[in-house]
Amino acid sequence: MAAESWQRAEIPGPKKALVMKDPKVAYAMIKRAKHPVLVLGEFADEMKVGDGTLVDYGASLHKATGITVVATATYVKKLSSLGVEAPWMPLTDVGNRLVDESFEGFDGRGVHDLALFVGFRYYSAWLILSGLKHFAKHLKTISLDRFYQPHASWSFPNLRQEDWERYLLELSNMLGVSG
Numbered sequence: 001m002a003a004e005s006w007q008r009a010e011i012p013g014p015k016k017a018l019v020m021k022d023p024k025v026a027y028a029m030i031k032r033a034k035h036p037v038l039v040l041g042e043f044a045d046e047m048k049v050g051d052g053t054l055v056d057y058g059a060s061l062h063k064a065t066g067i068t069v070v071a072t073a074t075y076v077k078k079l080s081s082l083g084v085e086a087p088w089m090p091l092t093d094v095g096n097r098l099v100d101e102s103f104e105g106f107d108g109r110g111v112h113d114l115a116l117f118v119g120f121r122y123y124s125a126w127l128i129l130s131g132l133k134h135f136a137k138h139l140k141t142i143s144l145d146r147f148y149q150p151h152a153s154w155s156f157p158n159l160r161q162e163d164w165e166r167y168l169l170e171l172s173n174m175l176g177v178s179g
Helices: 023-032 054-065 076-081 091-099 122-135 161-174
Strands: 036-040 068-071 114-118 140-143
Touching: 023 114, 023 140, 023 161, 036 054, 036 091, 054 068, 054 076, 054 114, 054 161, 068 076, 091 122, 114 122, 122 140
Parallel strands: 036 068, 036 114, 114 140
Antiparallel strands: none
């Protein structure tokens, strides 16, 4: 469970993500947040978690907690069929909106104070999280992906697939996702 970047040629600078070795940290941050958002990446409909995919996982979190979900790929129809009306937006535009303190949120209910990212190519998340780290001082970020993301505020360490799934399922159970 190392906390080293997989993108070794890039140096994240002196400020790096705090490592979440326990999903309770993510749970506490989500519960404390006033207006969190879950951003699902381009691989969310391919990555398996339990009996479903990250899209199913995001839909369950939305139903259990009311967290706003944003889709960055073409699985919006699947989210809709699961009862989640999520906007679709390219990842760079999501990053631009989250930096803007006057943006009223993806659901129109105000500025987001916590953004969770999962299901992305490593280097895509790296770049967006770097921009948010430097230009969105009002926002905390959590990477729920398998590999440590140094530009997030908090990140899981580098995990094996089965450990990553276990962490995500533990988090969803803590948040009250049933079944």
